[in-house]
Amino acid sequence: MNKKRNTLAAYPYILWCCLFIIIPLLIVLFFSLTEVSGDSYEFSLGNYTRLLNPQYGMIFFRSIRLALISTLACLIIGYPVAHIISKISSPRRNLVIMLFIVPMWMNFLLRTYAWLPILGKNGLINNIVGYFGINPIQFLYNDGAVLLGMIYNFLPFMVLPIYTILIKMDTNLINAARDLGADRKTIFSKIVFPLSIPGVISGFTMVFMPAVSTFIISSLLGGGQSMLLGNLIEQQFTTMGDWNLGSAISLLMMLVILISMAIMNRFDKTDKKGSATLW
Numbered sequence: 001m002n003k004k005r006n007t008l009a010a011y012p013y014i015l016w017c018c019l020f021i022i023i024p025l026l027i028v029l030f031f032s033l034t035e036v037s038g039d040s041y042e043f044s045l046g047n048y049t050r051l052l053n054p055q056y057g058m059i060f061f062r063s064i065r066l067a068l069i070s071t072l073a074c075l076i077i078g079y080p081v082a083h084i085i086s087k088i089s090s091p092r093r094n095l096v097i098m099l100f101i102v103p104m105w106m107n108f109l110l111r112t113y114a115w116l117p118i119l120g121k122n123g124l125i126n127n128i129v130g131y132f133g134i135n136p137i138q139f140l141y142n143d144g145a146v147l148l149g150m151i152y153n154f155l156p157f158m159v160l161p162i163y164t165i166l167i168k169m170d171t172n173l174i175n176a177a178r179d180l181g182a183d184r185k186t187i188f189s190k191i192v193f194p195l196s197i198p199g200v201i202s203g204f205t206m207v208f209m210p211a212v213s214t215f216i217i218s219s220l221l222g223g224g225q226s227m228l229l230g231n232l233i234e235q236q237f238t239t240m241g242d243w244n245l246g247s248a249i250s251l252l253m254m255l256v257i258l259i260s261m262a263i264m265n266r267f268d269k270t271d272k273k274g275s276a277t278l279w
Helices: 002-032 046-050 054-087 090-105 108-113 124-130 143-167 171-179 184-213 216-220 229-239 243-274
Strands: 034-037 040-043
Touching (some): 002 034, 002 243, 046 243, 054 090, 054 143, 054 184, 054 229, 108 143, 108 216, 143 216, 171 184, 184 229, 184 243, 216 229, 229 243
């Protein structure tokens, strides 16, 4: 009876997966492996061979490069922030976390648009530096602006997983290390950081995946000067009307994300195996 109930309970989940995951993926796969010939579709690998074009290769590597840089920047900024928040007393800590999450309640597009009047030639920063006789600085429409937008929008996805791990850390380990004469640097390098690796890996994955596939940030802050994989896919579907090539690029991007997740999971498993020997 219990097995029958479990099977019946799984049917809605299976139906959901079929309708919104499996069937859409099969449609994308179909378009990527076909080309339009008159009123019909013909099987072809031409969409994938077209991706060997050096122009697409440059876009691919630019996307990976900017995604990695933004992810590492989020880690460098986010880890100290998460560590500081985890040390705050409980009532104030909850307030700080709430203030940190509040911007995420705003629409992603609006959060990105907000940087235009700040970084524009007639924006807030240029108006301030103008009082000192400095000519307007071109902050927008370059890779730096795109990286700033990525870091601003995705930083909470790095901070929260690390904070969750740090707040649950057993303080007895730290107290024992202090009793044995370990200094702060040793405690952090031998206990705190190794135990927080799962949060770092989760944060790395949660930042890298949206960063490598974003198109809104590069469109608004990059001004079309920094085309990424997300922009290329959007262009193929909406402007060029080439759903076949757009589907091939989508599957390539999905493959990149799956490979990165597999690598992160491998590191996570390796860390769990070695977590028993911190010293």
